[in-house]
Amino acid sequence: xxxxxxxxxxLFFYFxxxxxxxxxxxxxxxxxxxxxxxxxxxxxxxxxLKSKDDNKTYVVNFxxxxxxxxxxxxxxxxxxxxxxxxKNVEVILVSxxxxxxxxxxxxxxxxxxxxxxxxxxxxxxxxxxxxxxxxKNWSGAIPATIIYNSNKTTFYERSFNYEELENExxxxxx
Amino acid sequence: xxxxxxxxxxxxxxxTTSVFTASAQGYDIxxxxxxxxxxxxxxxxxxxxxxxDAKGFIIVxxxxxxxxxxxxxxxxxxxxxxxxxKGYPVIAIMPNNTDVKPGDSMEAMKARAKAKGFTFPxxxxxxxxxxxxxxxxxxxxxxxxxxxxxxxxxxYIGAIDDNYQDASAVTETYAEDAVDALLSGNEVPEKKTRxxxxxxxx
Numbered sequence: 001x002x003x004x005x006x007x008x009x010x011l012f013f014y015f016x017x018x019x020x021x022x023x024x025x026x027x028x029x030x031x032x033x034x035x036x037x038x039x040x041x042x043x044x045x046x047x048x049l050k051s052k053d054d055n056k057t058y059v060v061n062f063x064x065x066x067x068x069x070x071x072x073x074x075x076x077x078x079x080x081x082x083x084x085x086x087k088n089v090e091v092i093l094v095s096x097x098x099x100x101x102x103x104x105x106x107x108x109x110x111x112x113x114x115x116x117x118x119x120x121x122x123x124x125x126x127x128x129x130x131x132x133x134x135x136k137n138w139s140g141a142i143p144a145t146i147i148y149n150s151n152k153t154t155f156y157e158r159s160f161n162y163e164e165l166e167n168e169x170x171x172x173x174x
Numbered sequence: 175x176x177x178x179x180x181x182x183x184x185x186x187x188x189x190t191t192s193v194f195t196a197s198a199q200g201y202d203i204x205x206x207x208x209x210x211x212x213x214x215x216x217x218x219x220x221x222x223x224x225x226x227d228a229k230g231f232i233i234v235x236x237x238x239x240x241x242x243x244x245x246x247x248x249x250x251x252x253x254x255x256x257x258x259x260k261g262y263p264v265i266a267i268m269p270n271n272t273d274v275k276p277g278d279s280m281e282a283m284k285a286r287a288k289a290k291g292f293t294f295p296x297x298x299x300x301x302x303x304x305x306x307x308x309x310x311x312x313x314x315x316x317x318x319x320x321x322x323x324x325x326x327x328x329x330y331i332g333a334i335d336d337n338y339q340d341a342s343a344v345t346e347t348y349a350e351d352a353v354d355a356l357l358s359g360n361e362v363p364e365k366k367t368r369x370x371x372x373x374x375x376x
Binding site: 064066067068069096098099125126127128131132138139140141142143157159 | 240241311312315332333336337338339340343346348367368369370371372373374375
């Protein structure tokens with residue numbers, strides 16, 4: 001019994017110290033990363049994506065911090081990114097947050113969530129021009145996702161759970 | 175035998191589902207839109223049939239909780255101010271499931287309409303039966319209808335304009351252009367447009 005209490009106390013101090021020591025530096029690191037957030041118009045986003053390695057499969061998710069179903073499915077995209085990075089898969093999260101909320105809302109959200117996937121802000125009001133370039137059938141509702149590689153492209157105007165997302169991805173990788 | 179029956183039933187379910195999904199695409203330009211009888215924020219029920227002298231309608235699927243819808247609130251009100259007297263009133267319909275989005279409840283809709291001074295009806299799509307028939311997928315999503323001998327004909331589907339961020343920087347007023355064209359007896363110049371919006375919550 002005594003031993004248990006001692007262990008608990010020790011554990012408490014151990015973790016207490018770890019949190020106290022690690023968090024500030026980690027926080028600083030994240031802030032530094034978030035500062036580099038790319039804010040692109042659609043043409044810039046398109047050329048950026050085209051400049052990337054064509055041997056990979058890309059999962060591009062359109063989301064925003066204010067979109068509840070988008071925020072709900074973000075962890076599945078994060079898991080997909082880490083579970084399939086060795087299979088040449090890369091997740092890119094394209095945020096449609098309003099530009100005036102990048103500083104006030106998006107950055108703190110990204111800091112809190114420690115997202116590992118690349119986040120890009122798409123700031124382009126002329127959505128009537130660029131939405132059909134992503135997919136001719138996209139009505140403009142988010143969440144929306146496009147999975148593509150050099151052989152195949154599929155667009156999804158829907159929400160996903162992890163299994164559904166993984167099943168879709170599996171059709172792209174052999 | 176039992177298994178064959180089960181498989182047959184499963185097939186029937188699958189077929190019905192796929193047929194249903196196909197028909198859930200909604201209206202295209204030229205289709206005749208259904209009328210509705212939905213509860214308004216003032217406690218009355220509203221139908222298009224109630225408007226004896228309307229030439230048509232600006233139907234806006236919108237809500238309280240979507241930032242894009244909120245960004246357009248004043249512009250929806252401005253549309254009603256500009257076109258109600260010309261025969262094209264705005265009717266706003268809130269399509270979300272209020273269990274998922276309590277911020278879109280009838281009480282919340284009343285409060286929002288009062289705070290913003292909406293002069294148009296703000297209806298609850300109770301049971302979510304109307305928006306799928308129209309094929310609305312997001313808020314805001316606009317359908318402009320013209321009253322013809324065939325019924326309420328869909329003349330425009332899409333966005334209000336081309337700048338959700340800044341009303342003063344708008345260069346294309348799609349919805350106004352559509353109504354102006356209808357009022358002057360011309361073809362709607364751009365019949366379908368797209369904009370980002372919040373998915374309708376089911």
